[in-house]
Amino acid sequence: IEPGDAVFIEIDNPNKLFVTSATADQKVFWVAT
Structure with a gap:
């Protein structure tokens, strides 16, 4: 996971997370650490 990546x-x-490139129309969930 790189800075600026979107985590969904x-x-x-x-419980399943996946990472993809963010786009304006996607709902983004940032994982708390």
């Missing part, structure tokens, strides 16, 4: 929570499995 999979709706059907809230």
Whole structure:
């Protein structure tokens, strides 16, 4: 995970996180450390 990456929570499995490039129309969830 690089700074500025977007971390998403999979709706059907809230324990599963995935990382992708952020775009303006995506809902972003930042993972607390």
